[in-house]
Amino acid sequence: MNNPFHSVGQNALRLGLAEKVRGEARYTSDLKRPGLLYGKILRSPHPHARISAIDVSAAQNAPGVHAVLTHLDVPENSIDADLKVLDPVVRFVGDEVAVVAAENPPAAEDALRLIRVEYDILPAVYDAAQALADDAPSVHAEGNLVDGEKLVVSRGDVAAGFAAAARIFTGTFSTQVHGPVGMETRSALAEWDGDRLTVWKTSRSLHTHDRQTLARVLGVPLERVRVICTNMGGGFGNKDEGRLAVLVALLARKAGRPVRLDYGRAEEFLGGRNRQSTRNRIRIGIAEDGAPQAIELTTVMNAGAYVSSGRNVTRRVGQGALYLYTCPHARFEGATVYTNRPAGGSFRGLGAPLGHFALEVLVDQIAESLQVDPLEYRLRFHVPLEGQPGQRVTPPDQMLPDEPVEGGVPFSSNGLRDCLLAGAERIGWREKRRPNGTMDGPRRRGLGLAMGIYKGGVGREAQAEVSLNPTGRVEVRVGIVDVGQGSTTVLAQIAAEVLQVPLDRVDMIMADTALTPPGHITAGSTTTFSSGSAVKLAAQNARNKLSERAAAMMDVTDVVLEEGQFLARNRARPGLSVLQVMEGLPGSSVGRAELKAGSSDYIINSFAAHFVEVEVEMDTGRLRILRYVAAHDSGRIINPRLAENQVSGAVLQFLGIALREELYLDERSGVTLNPSFLEHKSTSIVDFPPVEVIFPAGPDPIGPFGAKALGEPPVVPVLGAVANAVANASGVWLYEAPFTPRRVLQAIHEQGSARS
Amino acid sequence: MTEQHKPVEKTALSLSVNGRQQSIQVEPRTTLLEMLREQLDLTGAKPACERGECGACTVLLDERPVHACHLLAVQVARRNIVTVEGLAERPGFQQIVDAFVARDGGQCGYCTPGFAVAAYACIRDNPGADAQHIRWALVGHICRCNAYDSIVAGVLEALKRVP
Incomplete structure (x- = not known):
């Protein structure tokens, strides 16, 4: 991508990493x-x-x-x-x-x-469905259904859509509890x-x-x-x-x-707060040509003893089903249920990877049934830039939510097609992929893919202050926390870009309520978009003051800033560098911004397509990941090196979750059986091949310097991509994650004879 | 379980930490990690699993990497301990720091000092290590950010930089 910027888009080194390597950085328990x-x-x-x-x-x-x-x-x-x-x-x-x-x-x-x-x-109850029974023990006096009602959101009329559909596909998919496990x-x-x-x-x-x-x-x-x-x-949304x-x-x-x-x-x-287990029933009705006519996803989420941020987790289960494929009728219904399990909470991606698992596997089953390549099916039916059919519901002057339901509103940008094509090209999809279940032998290899749609980062009240000091240093104050993802560096790059100063002139002051303006929660992959927009605007306001100062120093009425130099608009005089003007300030000059970044005209979402090659050991149920390609549209990437690290890390983190992480609970005692690294086994350094990360899409027209959300989207497609690759290799569909050898072997035994 | 709580007798312990002789009073149940962190304020070694499963607390014991959470302080009497703070004073370690930063070998940074200590020993013992060697040398270390590919790149880079 052509980069017109001096700081944005550069591989700036992660701020604070040297202190962390040397063990000097103090964490709370230090x-x-x-x-x-x-x-x-x-x-x-x-x-x-x-x-x-x-x-x-x-x-x-x-x-x-x-x-x-x-x-x-x-x-x-x-x-x-x-x-x-x-x-x-x-x-x-x-x-x-x-x-x-x-x-x-x-x-x-x-x-x-x-x-x-x-x-x-x-008396105790551990299963969400049982907890909803009339005679179930009450975990809380108000009843076990959180808020006393299910969450229902819909577009169009799914009953009519299913009635008119040529064929209807259904599936039930389960996911289990696992821990976020920040180190x-x-x-x-x-x-x-x-x-x-x-x-x-x-x-x-x-x-x-x-x-x-x-x-x-x-x-x-x-x-x-x-x-x-x-x-x-390590925050991970927890x-x-x-x-x-x-x-x-x-x-x-x-x-x-x-x-x-x-x-x-x-x-x-x-x-702590773990990811809740879910049971997700999905139905998709299609027309003769395969086009989705109605999609319905019903989830029951086991919130554990306290709901914490569980309502948002439930809502996010529905995002893919509601919006990833062009479809006039869509409905999501979610029940969030108290039980006597340890409390759930929010963890990277919330419910989205769980709902996407159901959606993306059922879509592969539809494609198989139609004898259409699943890549071709997605290229034909993924939601386009124009968004969903239907009528806008949000009043015209109001900001559009980035967990959309309504039709009639376009996206600000939509790189799904770029991600599908670039990812397929990278992994060699068209050359290598054979129809599902046509491999033989004890070790079978296959390719799978899945897409993802996720919040673009919209919707948080964000504030920032940018101080320009006569010492030549820039101080940026934002109230948010760098949870480890690198927001300190990215926000500093945004400030350095606006002010056209070297990055090492910028001091970041964050995560202290006494020193920073109010900041939003670090959640929903929102920091670059929301706080990034605030830092950009605050820096622009500071730069405007500096321009006035420069004009006064140069004794002209108007100046322009080019490549770190203030120049008289008529270029009549030699310019002054930004640093020279800062050093001439009588005191600190402060630019402030307070905003809620988003758009009333466009939905702002991030997109991804993941491609994976797996090998299935038919006799043991063991899976090996042979290659993984993650293609992402997060708009313009402010720092490619940090972004690649973040996406690679997210995929590796979620591959461990996909293949084995599960917290087991003994239902006679309520005791969690494996609360340790040894038995709730995170991804290690030798488990998976290097993740191939690509960013094939262009900048977003609204995000700061064209950026959109990145932190969570890379976990969203992983379960579906792996399950679809297993189906391609073995002909066996997986309906429950994690895909442990036991579950894979059970699926082979149950479905294998029907296939061979 | 006893109703009566008796104060636990402390033991006098002498050992070398980062090249300096230390005489410390510890309870017999105090781990090396607790002693380093809470009594000597050397917090570069991090607690994360408390049972030798993750490597975040790695220090050198007589120059070999060990889990400080999995040793009692009294077990290392008269021995030599070097923490990441001690390594930072040694020639050659700055190149590891620079290489990790250059290749972004960490995200949240909590496991990073443990990786850095292990990387130091790996480079010292295997100057010709390739990526696969490095992965197996660091296999006991968990990074939940999963910055593994960048960490391996960082150690490969350090191998080039360390004289």
């Missing part, structure tokens, strides 16, 4: 304060119980113990509608019962063993100075979630609460719930000393 105490959490051994008595006297009197808190000691204010600070009812094995703070971690652990708890055991576990450190509170936390939402929650629950004025995230050891910060703040207040509490790895799997 921090210490004078007089620091260590917190530990007592967790429930029961899946559902009411605490009838609790005695902490022995723990309180143990040497080195400074504070113990139970549900009897905490404020009444809830963290979320369904989550108290501490609750006399525990709802999963691992739910929080009490917390202690002591001189060192072993002393805190010893104190936990001295707390005496009597429980009245309540850094959750941690928080709280320190009071009088009635002022500072909390350092593994948080991806310190302005909009943690600071607000702390102030509200503790009854402290917002301006006296400061929240900081120094570095985040680490946003508020209970930990509140508990640590309460411990610190009671002890009169700062307290830090770090989750252990098993706690992270239990008390």
